[in-house]
Amino acid sequence: MSLVDRTCAALDQAIAVYRGTEHAERLTAIRDRLDEPLRVAIAGRVKAGKSTLLNALVGERLAPTDAGECTRIITWYRDGHTYEVLAHPREGEPRQLRFSREEGALEIDLGGLEPDDVTELIVTWPSQALRTSTLIDTPGIGSLSRQTAARTWEVLADDDETPADAVLYLMRHLHPQDVQFLQAFHDAEVSRPNPVNAIGVLSRADEIGVGRLDSMASARKIAKRLSLDGRVRRVVQAVVPVAGLLAETAATVTETEVGQLRKISERSARSVENLLLTADRFVNQMPELGLTSIERSALLDRFGLFGVRLATALLRRGAVSTATELAAELTDRSGVNELRTVLESLFFERRDILKSRSALLALDALTRTEPRDGSEAVAAAVEEIIAGAHPFQELRVLSALRSGWVTGKPAVLEDLERIIGGAGGAVPDRLGLPAEADAADLAQVAGKALAGWQQRAENPLTSHELAIAARVAVRSCEGILAELSAQKPSVAVPAESGGA
């Protein structure tokens, strides 16, 4: 029985126990959630670039962005058949809102409601990108309006139930508040602290070098350092640098804009450098360019100074010439592709585990706070799954490793982390081989790993913790081998390693 099936069974059992109570409806919702796309919240400090990143991931300018603080209400973006915006007021029934799209971004008419009166907005939007995950845009923490900040805590750091299955945490530079926030988001029971459901994003990466063309290289270096920092490792799995604005604009760049940028790139390098020295100069100087200041401001809004510098440099060098090429190049440089890859291997491949985990946590909290006839049986079932299911054991070892509870030689710990899926759940990821490695190689490496971990698990000199972890690794290796032999007839296509 797969993990999701077992979770479903436990939920069905609970629904029967709590039938007729106020909790029944919630339990049904939790079960339905197992069939829905993974819920990914985008969180972070004020002005970290959350809405911009959301737009970049969706590939459309949906969430409104602004220089001042902008997102004040938690907004869900999910896939659907029709375009619709629903408001959940603090009091009263949910109601539909009117909306329009101004320059791409969604403009929602709250219909007389105050932002403080609305708990959340649900935007249903037919989109390919939203089919794999529902995205939740949150107001920033550290906001000057306390109400706004408090709301983010409500949705992410609630004690017993997290509406989101995973979180993308945007940080501009590691800040004590960031760590505090992430720790609050992590839950209690499966294992804590838990770096399993969070990815750190070093956002606004283009601003790190204050617009120098090598900013992204700097950002990569910083992200690398951050992902090795003990405090960060405890709470997120990886740190990826992303220039959100660049990615958002790349997804929607037009030929008109490329035409405007080309006009700039045709000037001499020296004069362009002077023109692009400051944002003010770009808007006001060099009238012979044939661009109005409104057009220039619009370019700045869309690309940022870094983007304009980069795009004109690319055009001048002849590296790109059309909107499509520019879009591809900018997307590539923005780092959003890397983020997608990381999301795929760390979130989407594990979506069953993450979703089951959310459901089981909610169930566990309910049985503890609202005991009822038959609820002990449910609690026992939940504990059995949490304690017994191999994917959860892997998660537990992973977080113990990350917290430094399991000690040993660094190389061994690195191996261990990889084999239990720390760098992604796919077989080649676990074995540290390239994705295109053939089945024979995979099987050989897996066999060797199995032997190695068996030995370590049985070695009396191995520390207690490492021995437990090694036993989990042995099971992981066995799982890999089983998966490989199941695939043997067909050509080796690395498949997801689901529940089992």
Add this chain to the structure above:
Amino acid sequence: MTETTRPGGTSPEFAQAMGLVDLGIQACQAYDRLDLATRLAGAKRSLDDPGIYIVVVGDFKQGKSSLVNALLGTTICPVDDDVATDIPTYIRYGDEPRAELLRDGDPPEREPLELDDVGRYVIADEGQSPEDRPAGVIVQLPRKLLASGLVIVDTPGVGGLGSRHAAASLAATSMADAVLFATDASQELTAVEIEFLHRVREMCSTSVCVITKTDFYPAWRKIRDLNKQHLKDFPDMPVLTVSSTLRARAVRENDKELNTESGFPELVQFVTERVAGGAGARLAATAAAEVIAVCEQLTAQFESERSVLDDPAKSQHVLDELTRTKSKVEALRSAAAKWNQTLNDGIADLNSDVDHDLRARIRKLIDEADDLIDEFDPADRWPDIESWLEMATAEEIVANYTRLREQADALSEQVFKHFQEASGEILDRLAVYNPMDVVSRADVEHNIDLEKMNLRKQAMTALKSSYMGILMFTMLGSMAGITLGPIAVGIGLAMGLGGLRTEKKRQLANRRAQAKNAIRRYCDEVNFRVGKDSRDTLRRIQRQLRDHYSTRAEELNRSTAEALKASTEAAKRTKADRDRRIADIDAELDRLRELRRRAEAVVA
């Protein structure tokens, strides 16, 4: 003289005070009063190098170091995309560029440092052990802006209110003459920044909010307006917008227009006029007050001589009076003098009071920590607890020091009062025989105020060198050496059904006990180090105040002795000799009166 060319005299009073002090020194030398000349030389030194501290604070990665570099047209403060400034850099005037490393100690040790190496020490280095961490870097640069005695302090980023750095920054601002608060144009001020600003304002009222990186963020005007809204509680706090990149380029290419565009001229104006000018005027007043005090002593000495010359018949009476005064001065110099006892008792009381205060604070901290540990599992909140404890300790230490400082101020004031009661009487006795001086006697109240101001300054200097500013950073820095350490034992992986919960419970209890022990050890160590630091500080204050008043008493002693000697000789003079001497003395007294009048003009 080179001093007068120093732009320190941005305020006219400053140049005047310089001249007055020089005149005063000449007078003292002419009258063979080297003790008083030394006193004025001290005043001159503080005019030469007044040490007006401008502290640059702000959250990290807001471009503080770039701001300092651009302001001074240098690249001495390291700017990095990633690592942030870790220890403070003090940049002051020097004829040649030079750098020194400041190490913990009493007084702090200084090691010479290559200019190129400054960056290596200033930015955060994870690998460095806390003991090796220097307390700061002092850089001397030949910059016109600094020549007035400005010291610009680049500080580590605040990193949220709840950090050790935040407490250190706050402590530094309490000694600052002005604060530059840096925030970049990428976003409006955050809640943390505003709260920090509120606390900075409690410490130092001359401050400016500098919005950096305006070249890069097109929406900086909007951010500026939003920030002005957020800062409407501080109407006297200017909000300036600057671009360090533009300024650096303007300096490189000597481009005036670009410089204007960078927004720096306004910042420079604020620094030279409001900060240096304001502080300059204050310093000038203090120096002038010293000149007045010296004039008073010299005048008193001449006047007693003159009264004998005037009427030799009264000479015996005057001499008796002077002898009585001399014995009073002796009493003032002795250890049994009231001021001396006040000082000794006061320091002893202060010692036990500050120590008790610290113990009470730490005990409270331990209680809070215990509650926290009982509430959470230390295994996953340990780093939280650690940083909370660090922050809370830093805050308590700062509060404890603030208490020490306030009480030390009060004590210094009391010692002054007792000294003044005795010494004022002596001065009065010395000069009482001059009928012409009755008018200026009305100024006595005024003089006390001056002297008091002087004393306050003296106390400030004592405290400044004793514990605030540099030492606060040092102290809190050395606290980084005290760590809670990991509580690894007993944390393990539990697997399997049934065992999971009970084993977890057992481990949790074990962890809590360990955590509480670790907290106690930590607090003990803090108590020990801070306690020692307070005792040292108080000893320094005691020494400083004792030396100060002993010197004053010594001066009085000299004045009385001189008066006695001159009066004895005066009685023996012939009539013609006497008349000549009276004419001389009147001329000297006129000169002193003139000097005093001019000094009073500066003070007013």
